[in-house]
Amino acid sequence: MSWSSVSKSLLAVCVITEFAVIFAENFTCEHSLCINGDCLINGSCETSKSCFSQTQELKMPELSRSQTLHEKGCSPDECTELAFSATLGDQRTFRYDHRCCAADTCNQTDTQSSQVPAEANGVQCLACYMEAGIQCTPTLLNCTGSETKCVSVIGTDAGINSPPSIVMIGVGCATESACNLNMTVLKTVNIHSFCSSGFSVLPTSSPTTDSTGLPPTTSTATDSTGLQLKSFSAVLVLISLLLLKVFF
Structure with a gap:
């Protein structure tokens, strides 16, 4: 066999192999919103x-309603899984779950956002939630389940406004995966978040004694909590300024 024939045969094998790989990697995903x-x-x-399946849910107990988004489709780039949850002031909760798979119609089953267990985990965070024209009253929030971080988040309009308008500001408990996010949720809000080790709060276990050897009175404990909550208003302003500095 001549060298030219060998070269042609090798080229043909390479082309066939390439097409085989391409066709083998293509698959169908469910596409819905x-x-x-x-x-x-x-x-x-x-x-x-790859295929993806995503669930987002915002619950607003005070309004007895929730917003949900279920989306499935084809990932344009490398798919990265992400799941997080947060509980902010007024018991507003947000769940996000983005999953990836690589097989025909592998994203057919709906992704269900995981619920935060009711058991307290020993972490406390100051909680607050504000929207345009609505102020909040800071409270102490007992974190539950895997929400072990104190999160601060600011949401801006996902439109083309420049600078973007602020939609909400909130603080509360969150999973560690909710820290340092810069992404769009519910198709309309860009969120920017960061986590801290939390603020100093009063212990919920056995009370400590004062200089007299007696436990502090209820009024003293209440006054201390009040001072913490009052100081939190100033802290919330600082958090807002810091977040604004990050993305403006």
């Missing part, structure tokens, strides 16, 4: 990357 139960998109897509 449902907001508060109303599905705006319902179909399928093809990708050589």
